Amino acid sequence: xxxxxxxxxxxxxxxxxxxxxxxxxYPVKDVSPDMSFLEMFDVLNEELVxxxxxxxxxxxxxxxxxxxxxxxxxxxxxxxxKEGITxxxxxxxxxxxxxxxxxxxxxxxxxxxxxxxxxxxxxFDRIMASGGFVSVNTGNAQDxxxxxxxxxxxDQAFEAAACIGCGACVATCKNASAMLFVSAKVxxxxxxxxxxxxxxARVENMVAQMDKEGFGNCTNTGACEVxxxxxxxxxxxxxxxxxxxxxxLT
Amino acid sequence: xxxxSSFFTSxxxxxxxxxxxxxxxxxxxxxxxxxxxxxxxxxxxALFNSAAHFMATNWVIRSMELVLFLGIILHIVQxxxxxxxxxxxxxxxxxxxxxxxxxxxxxxxxxxxxxxxLIFLIIHLGHFWVKARFGxxxxxxxxxxxxxxxxxxxxxxxxxxxxxxxxxxxxxSLAYHLLHGFQSSFQSLGLNHHKYTxxxxxxxxxxxxVISVVFALMPLYVYFFLKN
Ligand code: SF4
Ligand code: FES
Numbered sequence: 001x002x003x004x005x006x007x008x009x010x011x012x013x014x015x016x017x018x019x020x021x022x023x024x025x026y027p028v029k030d031v032s033p034d035m036s037f038l039e040m041f042d043v044l045n046e047e048l049v050x051x052x053x054x055x056x057x058x059x060x061x062x063x064x065x066x067x068x069x070x071x072x073x074x075x076x077x078x079x080x081x082k083e084g085i086t087x088x089x090x091x092x093x094x095x096x097x098x099x100x101x102x103x104x105x106x107x108x109x110x111x112x113x114x115x116x117x118x119x120x121x122x123x124f125d126r127i128m129a130s131g132g133f134v135s136v137n138t139g140n141a142q143d144x145x146x147x148x149x150x151x152x153x154x155d156q157a158f159e160a161a162a163c164i165g166c167g168a169c170v171a172t173c174k175n176a177s178a179m180l181f182v183s184a185k186v187x188x189x190x191x192x193x194x195x196x197x198x199x200x201a202r203v204e205n206m207v208a209q210m211d212k213e214g215f216g217n218c219t220n221t222g223a224c225e226v227x228x229x230x231x232x233x234x235x236x237x238x239x240x241x242x243x244x245x246x247x248x249l250t
Numbered sequence: 251x252x253x254x255s256s257f258f259t260s261x262x263x264x265x266x267x268x269x270x271x272x273x274x275x276x277x278x279x280x281x282x283x284x285x286x287x288x289x290x291x292x293x294x295x296a297l298f299n300s301a302a303h304f305m306a307t308n309w310v311i312r313s314m315e316l317v318l319f320l321g322i323i324l325h326i327v328q329x330x331x332x333x334x335x336x337x338x339x340x341x342x343x344x345x346x347x348x349x350x351x352x353x354x355x356x357x358x359x360x361x362x363x364x365x366x367x368l369i370f371l372i373i374h375l376g377h378f379w380v381k382a383r384f385g386x387x388x389x390x391x392x393x394x395x396x397x398x399x400x401x402x403x404x405x406x407x408x409x410x411x412x413x414x415x416x417x418x419x420x421x422x423s424l425a426y427h428l429l430h431g432f433q434s435s436f437q438s439l440g441l442n443h444h445k446y447t448x449x450x451x452x453x454x455x456x457x458x459x460v461i462s463v464v465f466a467l468m469p470l471y472v473y474f475f476l477k478n
Contacts, residue, residue: 076348175336216339220434226352238442248257
């Protein structure tokens with residue numbers, strides 16, 4: 001079909017956590033510009049399987065930009081060259097015929113490679129388990145009007161809650177810092193009345209867990225904010241810093 | 251409360267220390283540049299010499315000098331610890347990273363710029379402060395009112411073209427360090443607000459440029475227009 005492209009992929013292949021790993025070249029032919037980046041990988045993997053080779057392992061689930069699974073560092077940027085999208089939302093029309101595309105896994109000590117492009121992001125789960133929740137005694141549901149939330153706060157909390165835990169912020173940060181993720185998870189509750197009782201303990205515990213996992217320290221380069229598929233703002237990091245200081249003082 | 255010890259060793263606590271010492275050093279630079287700029291107003295140097303004399307003898311200023319050194323050391327020590335931790339946080343680098351697509355080179359080079367400034371600072375302290383305070387390798391000549399003739403010393407030091415070049419290049423490093431550092435310190439202290447942050451960023455750009463240019467003009471002015 002006309003308009004289809006021939007590309008060269010340089011993909012990181014690594015058998016397991018102990019393997020050294022390396023970039024391997026794969027020519028891919030006749031790629032439709034309407035394919036998503038992951039669909040192109042599906043086609044490539046089918047070819048590899050037919051040839052009796054091991055398919056390339058990569059994470060994916062929803063394929064519609066809401067689960068955060070599809071972690072790929074494409075041409076030097078998490079989720080590829082377009083802003084505000086995940087890898088599954090990236091289409092091949094963003095590339096041109098003859099391009100060479102480098103694909104690597106997220107690289108951070110706290111995100112060890114499991115296989116090929118798959119990394120273990122359970123460090124995020126442990127941070128969430130350390131405080132990213134509200135403890136409620138379940139009883140009858142409250143009347144919604146009993147708890148008043150201003151529109152401004154509700155909007156900001158909602159924007160923070162848009163974080164899908166993809167880890168692109170860590171992947172792109174020169175320090176492999178997880179501040180944007182943690183600050184989004186702290187903020188989404190700190191902004192709402194339901195989050196107040198545990199607000200101070202939450203920020204202290206989540207920051208402590210973040211440090212324990214071996215993420216780096218934020219130097220405010222702002223790369224995370226640019227690369228975050230959900231547009232999480234640096235204002236959340238500032239809010240987390242304020243809360244952390246108050247928590248340490250009280 | 252988990253105690254202050256864990257605050258100061260946590261990632262966010264260290265960030266606060268970097269931010270507070272940063273803002274403190276930013277205010278110091280204003281005072282320093284302001285006093286030195288007196289040479290542009292009075293090129294006999296009398297005004298500058300008496301201001302320098304006041305700074306060197308007033309006990310409040312002298313105690314602030316200690317705080318200043320403490321601030322600089324804290325800023326450096328935290329920077330070294332943070333940088334080491336940040337390197338450890340990514341043991342394997344990317345084969346290809348397009349960092350310019352999402353951040354400014356100088357925001358990613360604060361350690362390098364800071365190191366250049368530190369090297370300059372050591373040279374600079376050797377040129378003036380060590381001589382004035384300790385008379386090493388020799389003292390500063392006395393001026394008309396018996397105070398240190400810092401103006402004379404300034405003209406001595408800046409009569410060497412290489413020294414002038416080093417000072418000017420150091421001020422370029424300072425400008426870039428401040429361009430990121432000014433707004434970054436406010437963010438680190440949690441001071442980010444959609445109403446005020448755009449203004450803070452603008453002030454930061456002006457501050458960084460004006461301070462660095464005023465400092466850089468001094469050796470140039472002395473070299474080209476003032477001779478002993
Ligand atoms: S803050 Fe953005 S980049 Fe980071 S995990 Fe959440 S959605 Fe992904
Ligand atoms: S697969 Fe779910 S966000 Fe991409």
